[in-house]
Amino acid sequence: MLITDLPRGVSPSGNKIEMLSLSNSPLATSEKHARTGDDMEKSNIEAFRIIGISIRTTNENGQSTKDTGDLWKKFMTEGILGKIPNKIDNTVYSIYTDYQSDHTGFYTTILGCKVQSIETLPDGMIARNFAGGNYVRFVANGDLTKGAVFVEWLKIWKMDLNRTYTADFEVYGEKAQNPADAEVEIFVAIQE
Numbered sequence: 289m290l291i292t293d294l295p296r297g298v299s300p301s302g303n304k305i306e307m308l309s310l311s312n313s314p315l316a317t318s319e320k321h322a323r324t325g326d327d328m329e330k331s332n333i334e335a336f337r338i339i340g341i342s343i344r345t346t347n348e349n350g351q352s353t354k355d356t357g358d359l360w361k362k363f364m365t366e367g368i369l370g371k372i373p374n375k376i377d378n379t380v381y382s383i384y385t386d387y388q389s390d391h392t393g394f395y396t397t398i399l400g401c402k403v404q405s406i407e408t409l410p411d412g413m414i415a416r417n418f419a420g421g422n423y424v425r426f427v428a429n430g431d432l433t434k435g436a437v438f439v440e441w442l443k444i445w446k447m448d449l450n451r452t453y454t455a456d457f458e459v460y461g462e463k464a465q466n467p468a469d470a471e472v473e474i475f476v477a478i479q480e
Contacts, residue, residue: 333420340400380460389451423475432467
């Protein structure tokens with residue numbers, strides 16, 4: 289099953305998700321992990337390409353709740369997953385990038401998939417190359433409809449992680465298929 293309609297969930301910035309598309313696919317095997325604590329581990333992420341849709345938003349006054357919820361709705365209702373060319377797999381990435389300052393300023397949210405090539409770009413979509421780098425990996429476990437991912441982001445925002453604010457992302461893979469008992473990986477870019 290590539291697309292499932294799920295009850296409302298919450299994305300990392302408190303955004304409601306009306307539908308979610310997921311499929312089995314782990315992160316690339318080139319990523320290396322080293323344990324740093326009970327709920328996070330350091331990871332070296334290799335460069336990757338994404339094709340998807342995006343929106344510019346801010347967490348101020350709850351604006352990202354509406355904007356990112358609308359982006360997820362568009363992703364699902366317009367069948368964006370099926371329109372992305374050259375996909376490596378059907379894992380959905382929610383990427384937060386182009387930060388104006390930090391998580392309190394404006395940033396861009398991209399919903400899409402890793403691709404082998406960005407040469408073919410459908411109308412209305414964007415393609416981005418991400419350099420990779422040093423990340424801390426967190427795992428949000430629980431009910432997506434009750435804010436499991438958002439709760440993990442609340443913890444992250446309180447941590448002193450020496451963040452780079454280049455590109456942070458969530459991975460909605462096979463373990464996120466069941467919204468009531470999901471596992472979503474969250475990768476936060478950090479300085480070395």
